[in-house]
Amino acid sequence: xxxxxxxxxxxxxxxxxxxxxxxxxxxxxxxxxxxxxxxxxxxxxxxxxxxxxxxxxxxxxxxxxxxxxxxxxxxxxxxxxxxxxxxxxxxxxxxxxxxxxxxxxxxxxxxxxxxxxxxxxxxxxxxxxxxxxxxxxxxxxxxxxxxxxxxxxxxxxxxxxxxxxxxxxxxxxxxxxxxxxxxxxxxxxxxxxxxxxxxxxxxxxxxxxxxxxxxxxxxxxxxxxxxxxxxxxxxxxxxxxxxxxxxxxxxxxxxxxxxxxxxxxxxxxxxxxxxxxxxxxxxxxxxxxxxxxxxxxxxxxxxx
Numbered sequence: 001x002x003x004x005x006x007x008x009x010x011x012x013x014x015x016x017x018x019x020x021x022x023x024x025x026x027x028x029x030x031x032x033x034x035x036x037x038x039x040x041x042x043x044x045x046x047x048x049x050x051x052x053x054x055x056x057x058x059x060x061x062x063x064x065x066x067x068x069x070x071x072x073x074x075x076x077x078x079x080x081x082x083x084x085x086x087x088x089x090x091x092x093x094x095x096x097x098x099x100x101x102x103x104x105x106x107x108x109x110x111x112x113x114x115x116x117x118x119x120x121x122x123x124x125x126x127x128x129x130x131x132x133x134x135x136x137x138x139x140x141x142x143x144x145x146x147x148x149x150x151x152x153x154x155x156x157x158x159x160x161x162x163x164x165x166x167x168x169x170x171x172x173x174x175x176x177x178x179x180x181x182x183x184x185x186x187x188x189x190x191x192x193x194x195x196x197x198x199x200x201x202x203x204x205x206x207x208x209x210x211x212x213x214x215x216x217x218x219x220x221x222x223x224x225x226x227x228x229x230x231x232x233x234x235x236x237x238x239x240x241x242x243x244x245x246x247x248x249x250x251x252x253x254x255x256x257x258x259x260x261x262x263x264x265x266x267x268x269x270x271x272x273x274x275x276x277x278x279x280x281x282x283x284x285x286x287x288x289x290x291x292x293x294x295x296x297x298x299x300x301x302x303x304x
Contacts, residue, residue, distance in 0.1 A: 041193025
C-alpha cells in the first residue's frame, strides 16, 4: 500500500531527524563553553555547505539550481534562521531537556497556524487541546513574579519560527530538490553567523573543538535532510506525533552528559503538551478519514 509505505518512511525520517538534531545540539552546547555563537554558526555552516555542495555536484543536482529560486524556499530559510539563532541562545543557557520540552509545542502551534493562516477547519475540541497544551508549556517555562525568563521566551519564540518553516516546507513545490534546499539553508546559516561575528572576539579553536564542530556539521546536514523528507512523506497527522521522541533523546543525553534531571513540574508540563498533541493529531486523522469516506460515497453515487 503506497500510503502506508509513505507514512512509514515519514515516521522513520522524523525519528531519525529528532535523534541527529539532539546529538547535534549536545555537541554544540558542549563547544559553546569555549566558542561564541557566531563563530560556531560560521564554522558549522561552512563545513555543512562544503559537504552538501560536494554531494550536489557529484549527483548533478546543481543543474537544477533554478528550482530553489522561489519565495517558499526563501521563507523557509527565514524561518530556519530565526529558529536557529533563538534556539541556540536558549540552548546555551538552559538544560537541553527543558529546551526540548518547550519544543514539543510545535505540533500544536502548527495546527493553530494552519487554522489561522491556511483557513484549515479546527473545531472547539482541538482549540481546547491547543489551549491546554500552552498551559503545559507555562508549567515548563514557569514565569516568576518579574515575568518570563528570557531564555525560555527565546526557546518559545524559536518554536514559532519552526512552525513557520514546517508549514512553508509543506507548501514548497514537489519539484524542489531536498539537497538544494539543504544547501541554501547551510549557506544562509553561515552568512548569519558571519553577521553575528561582527560583534564577537574569535578564539582559535582547539583540535577537539574542530572535531566536535565537524561531527555537528555532518549531523546537521542529516537533520536538515531527514526533517524535510519527514514533512514531505506521508500525512502530517501521522508523521508529526513522532516529533515527541525528541524529548526522550534530550532527557537521556542531558542526564548522561550534564547530569540534568527534569523536575516534577517540567515533567508534568511535558506530559500535558505531549498528551494534547497526540489527541490533536488523532482527532485530525479521524476527521480526515471522515472526509475521505464522504468523498468516496459521493463519487460512488455519481458513477452509479
